[in-house]
Amino acid sequence: MSSQQRDPATGERDEPPATVPVPSSSTGQRDGPAYLNSRLVPHPPATSAAKARRFGTWYLAEQHLRGMRGYLDIVIAYSVGNPLVYLFAMGIGLASLVDANSGGGAFGGVSYLQFIAPALLASAAMMTAAGEFSYAVMSGFKWWKTYYGPLATPLTPQQICQGHALAVTIRILAQSAVYLVIVLFFGAATSGWAWATIITASLAGVAFGLPLMAFSASITVEKGQFALVQRFIVMPLFLFSGTLFPLSTLPWFLQWIGWISPVWHATELGRVLSYGYAEPGWLSALHVLYLLALAGGGLVLARRVYARRLEG
């Protein structure tokens, strides 16, 4: 999904005029609703199909983003409020105790605020993904059946899946950008590469979210599974991913949670990028590969589940 695939139709440049001339005698005498005497002529079906094949994922993402506008106030309040709450509570409040007692060496020479900021950023991306790839998926299939409207159009089930994923990715990127601005305002990122944590944090969001999307799409009866995901997957991943303390300080039998956690991988990358945390280059590469593999594998699986369920 590269940016050059953007639909030229939204620019409305290469479209022929949407109206065709009619004899003036027929315009004045309208019989019944205007639709029946419409001068508006759409492009032919073959054009619709060709456009949908190329840009269908974007069309569906557009629908989701328009839908999100309906709760834009909540999206904004969440994007701004969430970082403020966490940064004040942990980066300022808790940090004053931690920094006073750690002697400055515990976090590789940086302040506690600097240490946790990349972790909070990645965790927030995961938490948003947890909402948008669970209840919203169930709504598409079952509660509001929003997937079945576009299914009757030239779009394919795979595009319905991808469009939803794309819209959420865009939301997570935007949210992470807002988050980073607030992090910078707190003085918690010093490197010139800090901007790239927007991408690594969002990667954590989709690496967690796309496999969850496949799982959500396979559920036919929601009897509390999503609440369990929140409590027993999202919260442990937030707490045990080297977020609030280095992973190495955990007992060995809990450290595996960090290794499989997208949040840990994105957090470590974020620390490298935002304050120059030293780790071997191969390890950073491994973080990126792991996150991409989770996201890619999740998308492949989700596409399959969507196709099976929508075309059954």
Add this chain to the structure above:
Amino acid sequence: MPQTTSRPTVIAADQLTKRYGDFTAVDAISFEVPAGESFGLLGPNGAGKSTTMRMIGGVSQRSGGTLRIMGLDPEEQGPEVRAHLGVVPQEDNLDQELKVRDNLIVYGRYFGLPLSYLRPKADELLDFAQLTDKANARVEDLSGGMKRRLTIARSLINDPRVLLLDEPTTGLDPQARHILWDRLFRLKERGVTLILTTHYMDEAEQLCDRLIVVDRGRIMAEGSPSALIRQYSTREVLELRFGADRNAGAAEAVEGIGERIEVLPDRLLVYAHDGEAALEAIGNRGLSPLTSLVRRSSLEDVFLRLTGRSLIE
């Protein structure tokens, strides 16, 4: 719009089959629909009508047989097939997060249509569906009939020549149904091919040029509503009620009057060319039903004759 004598075939189904595990929902049905025709699938719930519609609409893969829509195979060229169609599903699946007008515009975007076309088109369609004053309302604030009209308006956003309607008026009150029928009739007059499923005989009689009667996944009969009634029923029907326990007993006494008698749990149907004469004959035998009614035969009678069951159960 002038009708030509050799109209192209819009839908061609041959031995079309759909199985779910051991259950055969659609059992090797074959039919063709020429352009401009109003074609109905009449049958009770669970007859396989919706499954057939979903295969025609290119959203369900068939288990056997062949299917061509505008000459295209919906399994191989799904997007191309669906680009030709307007679809009104059985269950409204409007986007609850969007306003009424935005539902039309967003749906049109799925066809790659530009906003310069969609904005004025949406206004025309709102007018057509008598929803202009609801343009900025939330979908959940609409009544059932309004939602149905919006769903039909949505299906017309790409100006389709073929419209698939799955149970278009189920659950609507009589007035809302008549508004919908009027709109569908106008589309038909404009040359749009209508494919509709229904279990309402009056709807089928009003809207369909030709229909197939479907039961348990099979075609029981095919023809125009009037031809089917002529073929499978008499001109008139005399409905008699003798009281819940006495209908079956009265059937023996009525034997010989009319061409055929059906005993239903609540009433007796006497099929006769002349209903009034049949009623007189019954009076002459000294029988006095609690109520009696003479009516024209309908597709309901055709269905009863073909399957031994009622359409609405």
